[in-house]
Amino acid sequence: MQEFEAQTRAFAAQIERELESGQLNFPTSMDVSLRIKKLADDPESSIDDIVAVVRTEPVLSAKTIRMSNAMLLNPYGAHITSVNNAVKRIGLAALRCLAFAVAAEQLTQDKRSKELQGIASALWRHSVDIASWSYAFAHHLRTVNPDAAMLAGMMVNIGQFFLLSRMSAFPALEENLDRFAEFVSVWHEPIARSVLEVFELPDDILDAFEYEDPYGGEWPPANLRDIVRLATLAAEAVNPFDELLKVKPHPELLEDSLAGIGKDQFTGLLEAARAGKNAMLEAVAS
Numbered sequence: 559m560q561e562f563e564a565q566t567r568a569f570a571a572q573i574e575r576e577l578e579s580g581q582l583n584f585p586t587s588m589d590v591s592l593r594i595k596k597l598a599d600d601p602e603s604s605i606d607d608i609v610a611v612v613r614t615e616p617v618l619s620a621k622t623i624r625m626s627n628a629m630l631l632n633p634y635g636a637h638i639t640s641v642n643n644a645v646k647r648i649g650l651a652a653l654r655c656l657a658f659a660v661a662a663e664q665l666t667q668d669k670r671s672k673e674l675q676g677i678a679s680a681l682w683r684h685s686v687d688i689a690s691w692s693y694a695f696a697h698h699l700r701t702v703n704p705d706a707a708m709l710a711g712m713m714v715n716i717g718q719f720f721l722l723s724r725m726s727a728f729p730a731l732e733e734n735l736d737r738f739a740e741f742v743s744v745w746h747e748p749i750a751r752s753v754l755e756v757f758e759l760p761d762d763i764l765d766a767f768e769y770e771d772p773y774g775g776e777w778p779p780a781n782l783r784d785i786v787r788l789a790t791l792a793a794e795a796v797n798p799f800d801e802l803l804k805v806k807p808h809p810e811l812l813e814d815s816l817a818g819i820g821k822d823q824f825t826g827l828l829e830a831a832r833a834g835k836n837a838m839l840e841a842v843a844s
Contacts, residue, residue: 565728566741573745577752582720590615591657595757598650609642612653618660621842622648625656628841630697630704630834651705655712659686659842665723674732678722680798685715686843691789694834695827701780708838709759710766710786717750718742718799739802777823792828792835 576582584592593611597603612618619641626644627637631652638644645653662685666678692711696704721742725731731738754764766782779785797805 561730562734562737565730566737569725569728569731569741570745573749577748580752580756582749582752582756583724584720588658588661590618591654591661592757594650594657595654598654599758605642605645608650608653609645612641612645612657615657615660617663618657621656621660621844622653624844625652625838625841628837630693630837631841649705651703651709655689655705655709656842658709658712658716659689662719665719671732673735674722677735677798680796681715681718681722683795683843684793684797685712685719686839687793687795688712688714688786688789690835690839690842691792691831692786693838694831695779695785695789695792697834698827698831699778699785701778702782702785706760706763707782707785707789710763710782711789713750713754713759713763714767714786714790715746715797716753717746717748718797720749720753721745736802739799742799743803778827788824788827791824 590611594608597608597611612622622641623638623644625631626647631648638647648656659682662682666675666682689708689711693704693708696702696707725738731741750767751764754767762782766786776784779788
C-alpha cells in the first residue's frame with residue numbers, strides 16, 4: 559500500500575509538471591493522429607499529403623475506406639476502394655475521429671495484464687459508442703455538424719485514455735484498480751482539457767465538455783454540448799471506470815439526467831437514430 563501511495567504521488571506530480579508546461583507526453587500510438595491533425599491545420603498541405611500519412615497505417619486505411627462506404631456517408635452507394643477517394647468522402651473531421659479511434663484501439667492491445675487490457679478495451683468500446691450516437695443524433699436532427707459531433711463524442715474519454723496509457727510506468731497502480739479509478743476521477747478532466755487544447759480543437763467542441771447534470775438543454779438538442787450529453791446517456795457500452803467507482807447503472811442515471819425532458823421524447827430520438835448509430839458503429843469498430 560505504501561508503494562501505491564508513493565507511485566500515485568509521483569504520477570500526480572508528473573501530470574502537474576506536464577500541465578504547467580503544456581508539454582504532454584503522448585503515447586506512440588497517437589503519432590498518426592497528431593500528424594494528421596498538423597497536416598489538416600496547415601494551409602500549405604494537401605489532401606495528398608494527408609492520404610500519404612493515412613496509408614502508413616494499414617488499419618486506419620482500411621477503416622477509412624469502410625467508413626466512406628457507410629450508408630450515412632455514401633447514400634448513393636458509389637463503392638469506394640481507394641484511400642484517396644475515401645478521405646475526400648468522409649472529410650477531415652471524421653478522419654481525425656477515426657484516427658483517434660484506431661490509436662485508442664491500438665492502446666488496448668498493448669502487452670499488459672488481461673484485467674488492464676479489458677479495462678482499455680471496454681473504455682474504447684464506450685468511446686466509439688458515444689461517438690456513433692453523437693453522429694447519428696446530429697445526422698437525424700440536422701442541428702449541428704455530424705462530423706464535429708462524432709469527433710467530440712470520441713473525445714469524451716480522452717483524459718481517461720491518456721492516464722491509462724501512462725500508468726505502465728507506475729506498476730503499483732495496477733495492484734489496486736479501484737483506487738486507481740479514484741485517481742483517474744480526479745485527474746481526467748484537467749488532462750482532457752489540456753489534450754483538447756493541444757489538439758487545438760474548435761471552441762464549440764471544447765465547449766461540448768462543459769455540460770451539467772441533469773440535462774438542461776432545449777428539446778430537441780440544438781447544440782453540440784447537448785448532442786454529446788445525450789449520446790453519453792444513450793451509450794450502451796459501459797465505462798469501466800464507472801463500474802470500478804460504482805457509479806449508478808445506466809437506467810437509473812438516465813432517469814435522473816433527463817429531468818425536465820420527457821422520457822418518451824428521448825426514447826423516440828433513440829429509435830429514430832438507432833439505425834444510423836449502428837451503421838456508424840460498424841464502420842468505426844469493425
